[in-house]
Amino acid sequence: MNILIIGSGGREHAIAWKLTQSDKLEKLFIAPGNAATSKLGTNLNIGVSDFAEIKKAVLENKIKIVLVGPEVPLVEGIHDFFLADNDLKNVAVIGPQKHAAQLEGSKEFAKKFMMRHNIPTAAYQSFTKNNLQDGFAFLDKLNPPYVLKADGLAAGKGVVILENLKAAKDELADMLSNEKFGDASSTVVIEEFLDGIEMSCFILTDGKGYVSLPNAKDYKRIGEGDTGLNTGGMGAVSPVPFADAEYLKKIEDRVIKPTVDGLQKDGIPYKGFIFFGLIRVNNEPMVIEYNCRMGDPETEVVMPRIKSDFLDLLIATANDDLENATIELDERSATTVMLVSGGYPEAYEKGKVISGIESIDDSIVFHAGTSIDKNGDTITNGGRVITVTSYGKDFKEALTKSYDSIEKIKFDKMNYRKDIGFDL
Numbered sequence: 458m459n460i461l462i463i464g465s466g467g468r469e470h471a472i473a474w475k476l477t478q479s480d481k482l483e484k485l486f487i488a489p490g491n492a493a494t495s496k497l498g499t500n501l502n503i504g505v506s507d508f509a510e511i512k513k514a515v516l517e518n519k520i521k522i523v524l525v526g527p528e529v530p531l532v533e534g535i536h537d538f539f540l541a542d543n544d545l546k547n548v549a550v551i552g553p554q555k556h557a558a559q560l561e562g563s564k565e566f567a568k569k570f571m572m573r574h575n576i577p578t579a580a581y582q583s584f585t586k587n588n589l590q591d592g593f594a595f596l597d598k599l600n601p602p603y604v605l606k607a608d609g610l611a612a613g614k615g616v617v618i619l620e621n622l623k624a625a626k627d628e629l630a631d632m633l634s635n636e637k638f639g640d641a642s643s644t645v646v647i648e649e650f651l652d653g654i655e656m657s658c659f660i661l662t663d664g665k666g667y668v669s670l671p672n673a674k675d676y677k678r679i680g681e682g683d684t685g686l687n688t689g690g691m692g693a694v695s696p697v698p699f700a701d702a703e704y705l706k707k708i709e710d711r712v713i714k715p716t717v718d719g720l721q722k723d724g725i726p727y728k729g730f731i732f733f734g735l736i737r738v739n740n741e742p743m744v745i746e747y748n749c750r751m752g753d754p755e756t757e758v759v760m761p762r763i764k765s766d767f768l769d770l771l772i773a774t775a776n777d778d779l780e781n782a783t784i785e786l787d788e789r790s791a792t793t794v795m796l797v798s799g800g801y802p803e804a805y806e807k808g809k810v811i812s813g814i815e816s817i818d819d820s821i822v823f824h825a826g827t828s829i830d831k832n833g834d835t836i837t838n839g840g841r842v843i844t845v846t847s848y849g850k851d852f853k854e855a856l857t858k859s860y861d862s863i864e865k866i867k868f869d870k871m872n873y874r875k876d877i878g879f880d881l
C-alpha cells in the first residue's frame with residue numbers, strides 16, 4: 458500500500474520511521490518532508506496547503522492513505538476537499554474534516570463542545586469587539602493570573618497569561634480591537650487559571666472506536682526551569698511518571714470516552730488523532746486544549762513506544778474498524794531532546810552544516826528542520842532542527858542516553874535544554 462504523509466517536521470519523520478517498519482508498506486511519500494524523510498521514502502516538493510498539487514501526487518502515485526501531520530491543512534479542509542472530489546473520495550485521509558478540526562481551530566468551539574458533554578475544563582466566557590466592555594467586567598471578577606486565548610490558530614502564540622489586571626485589559630483590547638492576531642483574535646476566550654502539572658494523551662479514532670497511544674509530557678518554553686518564550690516544544694518524555702493507573706482511568710472515563718461519545722452524539726465524523734492537553738488539579742484531569750493532530754515533539758517519543766504495526770492501525774481507521782483493534786506498547790521509557798537554532802523562537806539563521814549524526818548509535822535522531830545542500834551536507838532549515846530520542850528503563854536512563862548522544866552532534870549556534878524532565 459502506498460502512503461503519503463503531509464508535513465516536514467520531526468513528527469512526520471517519526472511517523473515515516475514507524476511506517477517503514479510495516480510489511481504492508483509499498484511506497485512512502487512525504488510532502489514536503491526533510492533531509493531524513495528523503496531516505497525513508499520520496500519527498501514531494503509540495504506545500505501542505507496546496508491541495509491541487511496534493512491531488513495530482515495522490516493520483517499519480519496511487520496513494521491509498523494520506524496522513525495529515527500539521528493542523529493547518531486540516532483546519533483549511535483538506536479532508537473535505539478529498540471527500541468532495543470524485544477521483545479522491547475513496548482515498549482515506551487520516552485527520553478530521555474541517556468542522557471537527559475546530560476542536561483545535563476554534564477555542565470557543567472546543568469550549569462549547571466540552572460544556573455540552575460535561576468534559577472537565579476551566580470556566581470561561583468569550584468576547585468579541587462588540588462586547589469588549591463586558592470582557593473588562595468579566596476580568597474584574599476573576600482572580601489573577603488572567604488567561605486570554607485568541608479563538609483561532611495563531612501559530613502557538615495565541616494564549617496569553619498575565620498577572621496584572623490592567624495588562625490583561627490592555628491585551629484583551631489589543632486582541633479584539635487592534636486584531637493583534639488578525640482574524641484569529643476576533644473572538645477571545647477568557648478562562649479561569651488552573652494550577653497543576655500538565656501532560657498529554659493521544660488517541661487514534663475512526664469516530665467510534667479508538668486506540669490510546671502512549672501518553673507524554675512536553676517542555677514548551679525555551680529556557681531551563683520552564684522560563685522564557687514558548688516554542689513548538691523542546692523535548693518530551695513518555696510515559697509520564699506521575700500518571701498512575703488511577704489517574705489514567707480518570708482521563709479515559711472523564712475525558713477520552715466522553716469526547717469520542719460527544720462527537721458521535723453531535724453527529725460529527727472524525728477520523729484521525731485527538732491530542733488532549735491536560736492539567737491535573739486536585740488529582741482530577743481538566744482539559745486545557747484539544748489538538749486535531751499529533752504533538753511535536755511528543756510523536757518522537759510516542760512512535761518509538763508503539764510495538765504494533767502502525768500501518769495496520771491506519772488501515773483499521775480507514776475501514777472504520779478500530780473498535781476491534783488493539784495496540785501493543787513498549788514498556789520502556791522514551792525521551793527526546795530537541796536541538797534548536799541559536800535565537801529560536803525569535804530570529805535565527807538557517808543553512809548551518811550539521812555534523813556527527815552518523816556517529817550516533819545509542820539514540821534515534823529525528824529531523825525537525827533540515828535539508829540537504831548542494832554539497833550533499835545536511836544543513837539546518839528551521840528553528841527546531843533535530844531531536845534525539847532514546848529508550849531507557851526509566852526516563853532518567855533514557856535522558857542520559859539522549860544527552861550523551863547530543864555531545865556528538867554539532868552545528869553553529871546549536872542550543873538545547875539541559876533539564877528535560879526536571880519537574881518529574
Ligand code: AMP
Nearest residue numbers: 579604616648649650651652734745746
Ligand atoms: P493552549 O494553547 O490552550 O494549550 O495553551 C497554551 C499553554 O497555556 C498551556 O499548555 C498551558 O500551559 C497554558 N494554559 C492554557 N490555559 C490555561 C489555564 N486555563 N490555566 C493555566 N494555564 C493555562
Ligand code: GLY
Nearest residue numbers: 689690752753754
Ligand atoms: N508540542 C506541542 C504541540 O505539538 O502542540
